[in-house]
Amino acid sequence: SAVISQKPSRDICQRGTSLTIQCQVDSQVTMMFWYRQQPGQSLTLIATANQGSEATYESGFVIDKFPISRPNLTFSTLTVSNMSPEDSSIYLCSVEDSSGFTNEKLFFGSGTQLSVL
Amino acid sequence: SQQGEEDPQALSIQEGENATMNCSYKTSINNLQWYRQNSGRGLVHLILIRSNEREKHSGRLRVTLDTSKKSSSLLITASRAADTASYFCATDKRNQGGKLIFGQGTELSVKP
Numbered sequence: 001s002a003v004i005s006q007k008p009s010r011d012i013c014q015r016g017t018s019l020t021i022q023c024q025v026d027s028q029v030t031m032m033f034w035y036r037q038q039p040g041q042s043l044t045l046i047a048t049a050n051q052g053s054e055a056t057y058e059s060g061f062v063i064d065k066f067p068i069s070r071p072n073l074t075f076s077t078l079t080v081s082n083m084s085p086e087d088s089s090i091y092l093c094s095v096e097d098s099s100g101f102t103n104e105k106l107f108f109g110s111g112t113q114l115s116v117l
Numbered sequence: 118s119q120q121g122e123e124d125p126q127a128l129s130i131q132e133g134e135n136a137t138m139n140c141s142y143k144t145s146i147n148n149l150q151w152y153r154q155n156s157g158r159g160l161v162h163l164i165l166i167r168s169n170e171r172e173k174h175s176g177r178l179r180v181t182l183d184t185s186k187k188s189s190s191l192l193i194t195a196s197r198a199a200d201t202a203s204y205f206c207a208t209d210k211r212n213q214g215g216k217l218i219f220g221q222g223t224e225l226s227v228k229p
Contacts, residue, residue: 004159033216042205043160043219058216092159104148104209106217108159 002027002095006109013083013116020079021112023093028073033094033106034066043092049076083116090114123206123220131228136193138223140206141186147209149182150217151191154203163191163204196227 003026013019023032031050035043046066047055055068069077080087090111097105123140130136140149148167152160166173166182166189173180179192193200203224207217 006159042221045216048216090157094160097162104165105150105162106152106160106207107162110159111157113157 002029002097002107004093004095004107004109006093006112008112009110010113011115013114015084015116017083018079018081019083019114020077021091021093023076023078023109025074025095029095030073031096032070032076034068034076034078035092035094037090037092037111039088046078046091080114083114085116088114088116123204123223125223126221127224127226129226129228130196132196132198134196134227136196136200136225136227138191138204138225140189140191140220142189142206142208142218142220143187144210146184149180149189149209150207151178151180151189152205152207152219154205154222156202160205193225196225198227198229201225201227 005024007022011019031048033048034046036046037043045058046061047057047068049055049068049070051070051073065081067079090113092111093109094106128136146168148165150165151163153163154160164173164175164178164180166180168184171182177194182189189206203222205222206220209217
């Protein structure tokens with residue numbers, strides 16, 4: 001299993017500013033995933049963060065808007081840049097169960113609830 | 118197109134009753150998973166069923182998978198107020214590699 005600490009747990013931000021979300025895992029993992037969950041909606045994958053290489057972004061998400069850092073095997077950050085009210089969502093980091101096969105089980109952080117005014 | 122679609126969107130039952138949630142998907146999968154999300158929190162993995170399995174049990178949870186109909190169901194027996202949460206199915210699409218696709222979720226409310 002993996003324990004993920006994500007912070008901040010919530011924030012209220014002004015339009016045009018940026019927020020950096022941190023995700024710390026208690027074990028070394030190859031891939032870390034960042035998801036967005038808009039109000040009342042399901043999860044959408046933003047990007048996959050690998051240590052030592054640039055993150056891989058999904059369709060509709062770009063590095064300028066959501067820059068990601070992955071300095072080591074236990075830590076990652078996601079920045080939401082130049083925020084607008086449409087960015088109000090829960091942002092979740094996630095890792096795979098390293099004892100299993102790919103895509104067989106994800107562990108999630110507790111999420112960051114972001115409100116943009 | 119939406120890979121995982123769930124119904125009902127919302128379900129309200131009394132404690133002790135059974136709750137059934139359904140998930141449909143569109144393309145071939147390697148496995149299908151169910152997750153629970155308590156309000157405003159992260160998701161917790163409940164159970165995984167592989168494409169060559171038809172039924173799986175874990176405690177009060179029973180999952181079925183019908184690959185011919187591209188559908189799955191999650192049954193929670195003898196529900197408790199603590200089961201109140203949103204439940205999501207997630208599929209690992211065959212030959213797509215690398216990510217899970219989450220359904221829209223069912224919001225379950227269990228009244229004491």
